Amino acid sequence: xxxxxxxxxxxxxxxxxxxxxxxxxxxxxxxxxxxxxxxxxxxxxxxxxxxxxxxxxxxxxxxxxxxxxxxxxxxxxxxxxxxxxxxxxxxxxxxxxxxxxxxxxxxxxxxxxxxxxxxxxxxxxxxxxxxxxxxxxxxxxxxxxxxxxxxxxxxxxxxxxxxxxxxxxxxxxxxxxxxxxxxxxxxxxxxxxxxxxxxxxxxxxxxxxxxxxxxxxxxxxxxxxxxxxxxxxxxxxxxxxxxxxxxxxxxxxxxxxxxxxxxxxxxxxxxxxxxxxxxxxxxxxxxxxxxxxxxxxxxxxxxxxx
Amino acid sequence: xxxxxxxxxxxxxxxxxxxxxxxxxxxxxxxxxxxxxxxxxxxxxxxxxxxxxxxxxxxxxxxxxxxxxxxxxxxxxxxxxxxxxxxxxxxxxxxxxxxxxxxxxxxxxxxxxxxxxxxxxxxxxxxxxxxxxxxxxxxxxxxxxxxxxxxxxxxxxxxxxxxxxxxxxxxxxxxxxxxxxxxxxxxxxxxxxxxxxxxxxxxxxxxxxxxxxxxxxxxxxxxxxxxxxxxxxxxxxxxxxxxxxxxxxxxxxxxxxxxxxxxxxxxxxxxxxxxxxxxxxxxxxxxxxxxxxxxxxxxxxxxxxxxxxxxxxxxxxxxxxxxxxx
Numbered sequence: 001x002x003x004x005x006x007x008x009x010x011x012x013x014x015x016x017x018x019x020x021x022x023x024x025x026x027x028x029x030x031x032x033x034x035x036x037x038x039x040x041x042x043x044x045x046x047x048x049x050x051x052x053x054x055x056x057x058x059x060x061x062x063x064x065x066x067x068x069x070x071x072x073x074x075x076x077x078x079x080x081x082x083x084x085x086x087x088x089x090x091x092x093x094x095x096x097x098x099x100x101x102x103x104x105x106x107x108x109x110x111x112x113x114x115x116x117x118x119x120x121x122x123x124x125x126x127x128x129x130x131x132x133x134x135x136x137x138x139x140x141x142x143x144x145x146x147x148x149x150x151x152x153x154x155x156x157x158x159x160x161x162x163x164x165x166x167x168x169x170x171x172x173x174x175x176x177x178x179x180x181x182x183x184x185x186x187x188x189x190x191x192x193x194x195x196x197x198x199x200x201x202x203x204x205x206x207x208x209x210x211x212x213x214x215x216x217x218x219x220x221x222x223x224x225x226x227x228x229x230x231x232x233x234x235x236x237x238x239x240x241x242x243x244x245x246x247x248x249x250x251x252x253x254x255x256x257x258x259x260x261x262x263x264x265x266x267x268x269x270x271x272x273x274x275x276x277x278x279x280x281x282x283x284x285x286x287x288x289x290x291x292x293x294x295x296x297x298x299x300x301x302x303x304x305x306x
Numbered sequence: 307x308x309x310x311x312x313x314x315x316x317x318x319x320x321x322x323x324x325x326x327x328x329x330x331x332x333x334x335x336x337x338x339x340x341x342x343x344x345x346x347x348x349x350x351x352x353x354x355x356x357x358x359x360x361x362x363x364x365x366x367x368x369x370x371x372x373x374x375x376x377x378x379x380x381x382x383x384x385x386x387x388x389x390x391x392x393x394x395x396x397x398x399x400x401x402x403x404x405x406x407x408x409x410x411x412x413x414x415x416x417x418x419x420x421x422x423x424x425x426x427x428x429x430x431x432x433x434x435x436x437x438x439x440x441x442x443x444x445x446x447x448x449x450x451x452x453x454x455x456x457x458x459x460x461x462x463x464x465x466x467x468x469x470x471x472x473x474x475x476x477x478x479x480x481x482x483x484x485x486x487x488x489x490x491x492x493x494x495x496x497x498x499x500x501x502x503x504x505x506x507x508x509x510x511x512x513x514x515x516x517x518x519x520x521x522x523x524x525x526x527x528x529x530x531x532x533x534x535x536x537x538x539x540x541x542x543x544x545x546x547x548x549x550x551x552x553x554x555x556x557x558x559x560x561x562x563x564x565x566x567x568x569x570x571x572x573x574x575x576x577x578x579x580x581x582x583x584x585x586x587x588x589x590x591x592x593x594x595x596x597x598x599x600x601x602x603x604x605x606x607x608x609x610x611x612x613x614x615x616x617x618x619x620x621x622x623x624x625x626x627x628x629x630x631x632x
Contacts, residue, residue, distance in 0.1 A: 004416070058335045065337060075334060140486060142420035143405075144412040162408040163401015165344040166419050169487035169615075174341040183401025264622045267334030271625040275486050275493055276416055282482045282496045289481070289500035290474030292537070293364065293508060297470070300529040301368035 003134075005277040007246035010133050010254075014148035022152035023195055024254035025204065025212060026220040027126055028227060029266075030239060031093040032211040034060060034124035038072040041206035045191065046071065049179075059122070065267060066127055068179035071188040072203050075266050077123040085235030086260065090121055096209050125257065125266045126203070126212055129154070129175045129188035130243055133251030134274040137167035137176050137187075145185070152217070152254055153190040161185050172250065172272035190254070217254060224258060236260065242268065249273030331626065333618040340488045342615040345399055350608035352395035353480050354510065354601045356426070357503060359388035360477035361511015361534065363433050365527050367470030369515075370463055377527060379440050380518025381511070382466065386437035389430045396426075418483040425479055429472040435465030477507035484611060490621055491614035492607075494552040501541035502607065506600040508534025509572060513596035516579060516589045524589065528579050531596055535576035539569060542603060551623055555610040564606030572599030 003013055011019035042048065051069040056062050059076035066073045131153045138146040138154050145160035146167060156167075156176075163183040167176045176187040191201035195214075199205075204214035213220060224241055231239035238260050243253030249272050263270045333339075366381035368374075397403045410427070414420035439462020445455035481503040485496035492499070512531025516524050546556045546565060555561055575595030582588025614620040626632035 056335075077334070136488060139416040140419065142412070142414060142417045142423060143408040144414065145408070160405075160408055160411075161402070162405035164409070164419060165399075165401065166417070166483075166487075168341045169343040169345075169489050169492075172340065172488040174339050174488075177341055178344045178401050185401075262332060264332050264339070264618070264626075265334060267337060267339060267618075269339050269621055269625055270631075271629050272488075275488050278493070278496060279416065279418075279482075279486055282418075282485050282500075285497050286475075286478040286482045286500040289504040290478045292501075293360075293474040293477060293504045296508060296530060296533050297364040297368055300526040300533070301372050 004139070004279060005134060005251065005274065007251055008133060009152070010135075010148055010251075011150055011152045016150050019150045019152070021216040021218065022254065023190065023215065024131060024152070024217040024220055024256070025128060025190070025201070025214055026224050026256060026258070027128065028211050028213065028224070028258045029123065029125040030089050030227075030231060030236070030258055030260055031096070031209045032074070032124040032126055033093055033209055034074055034076055034122060035208060036063075036074050037206040037208060038126045038203035038212055039063060039070065039074060041202040042072045042188070045194070045202035046189070048186075066129070066173075066175045066177070066187075068177040068182075068186040071128065071186075073127045075123070075125045075127060077261070077265055079121050079123060079261070080119070082121040083235065083238075086121060086238070089231065089234065089236055093209055093211075123260055123265070125259070126207075127266070127268070128203070128255050129190070130173055130250070130256070131188075131190055131254030132274065133246065133254070134276070135250075136170035136172060136274045136276060137185075139274070139276040139279075140166045140170040142166060149192055151190070151192075151195060153192065154254075155189045155192050156185055156187060158184055158186070170275055172269055172274065174267075188255075221256075224256065227258060231258075249277070331619055331622040331632070333622060336618065338616050339618050339621040340490070340615050342612050343487065343489060344401075345608075347605065347608070348395040348399040350605045351601075352392050352399075353503065353604040353608070354506075355388040355391040355395065356480060357477050357507030357600065357604070358510040358514060358597075359385045359392060359429070359433060360473040361507040361509070361530070362388060362514055363429070363436075363466070363469040363473040363476075363511075364508070365511050365515045365530060366433075366436060367466045368526055369519075369523070370466050372526070374519070374523040374526075377515055377519035377523040378466075381515050381527070382433070382437045382440050382462075384511075384514040384518065385433045385469070389433055392426070393430070418479055418486050422479040422483055425472060425475050429469055429476045432465045432472065433469035436462045436469055438462070439465065473507075474504070478504050484607070487611075489611045489615045490624065491549070491552045491555045492611040494549045494624070495545050495607075498541050498544045498548075499607070501537055502545060502603065505534045505537030505539075505541055506603050509538050509575070509596045510534075510600040512579075513575065513593035513600070515593075516596075517593035521584060521586055521589055525583070528583060528589070531579050531593070532576050535572045535579075535596060535599070538600070538603060539572055539576075542568070545607070552614065552620060555613040555617075555620065556606070559609070559613055561606045561608075561610035561613055564602050564609060568599045568602035568606055570599075571595045571602060575599055 161184040243256035246252035362385035369378035442458035481499035515527025578592025
């Protein structure tokens, strides 16, 4: 049985003796421009069906969230009066691509202000499965369909999944979901079929600003810490890492983020804890209740022969 | 724009004290953070039928050992019916019902559903055998069939005792199953939910005995029904009031309505069971109320979990409180 909590190497914990380095994503939202190339590339490579063609009225987000049919999701949050430093960083990200972004939000009429004069900012974040060190979905899966790969990632074997839905309720991030017409659970595989061939996952490959970075997790964590340092020096004091800490409630995420506001603003839980951390205590309480039941039955029948 | 939303108690029912101070929280367009469980009411119904089967197995074994034949028969047959219904509910709720047997390809201690599958399988086989043994008097006493007919009561007792040994696990593992989720109001209830489910199972198992057996034999079933009802009421009260903000979904909306109905039905059933020990009619009515109360409890608990997943408040606010940054 794998360990339920604390900082560990998940591949080793799952029984791999000679595992390659743990691989993951670092998603730096400070350079995300909201192009959704990641969403599209993911769908194309993984043959993920559409998620409905809805207009949600949530800025430029018409995907809504991660689901069985959306394994990358770009969140858009419009915020007033950001710091000049934050606007600098955003403009710098925009300047790395040649496309003209006409739809950037402003409090004035479109086109009256150039890039320099804008007073609203978009927070944009490409969300994805976190490939937790302690993955609730994997822990609770009753068929063994969900498994830990040698890269430390978490993948569903769709030929085994019987659609029990337990993983859906167990994920503290609301990532994995059951596909309605198909009945099985689906989520990001961190392109297990690509990384085994030494290729980069489709979303990271398609990202034009290197907002999505793929690599060895240890290296990504170092790179992320440096990036936060740089942003803090430039005055973007709100920049913070999310999911990078092996001592957090899920033992650290294989896919972690640099955020510019609180996690819940992006639809992320501020302090996720893997539900199975408490599993031993749950069984203990159930054991006491079960003993009580047995005792009640014995007492009810004892000495009362008809 | 992300909104700062005032979270906290709305209005408040009469007699309910305000226990949760209003809290501010932020979210992504008010959308849920955790996914709502995809399970339908079939699963809540299974919690009821599984509990009924477990409670009945205890009643049946006790009746068997103390020579209460009518109570034994009714409890064993109730158990069989509940097991068949449980199997149906469990299979139809799968996304791929044809792959039900994939549940049996591993035994996984970290998955309460895997453990539960094995508990349910063993329990069902044992309780099923005990129920089949009730057919012994109907079989001819001669030949090979007669031999089987004479062996059946012994096998039935063995099966019945094995089922009773597994019954407490059968009744309580489902509480672990729903608590072992990221669904906020289910997870927070993990120290209490096994007692709700244990009480509910005893109440329903005892109630079935009260309905099916003559009052002369139903005494222990009545005792179990009343004890179970008391445990169910007390533990549910804890779930509804002792978990701060995460108790709120149990008191509001459809869950609140169901759990209020459950309280009335269970309390009325328990009083009826105590007062009507000499009347078969009163016993049957009380038993019916207890069964309905048990079912309403399961449905209410189920609805409360779903409601807590649908509102990001229940995910964000307790986590912020834990971090000390609210």
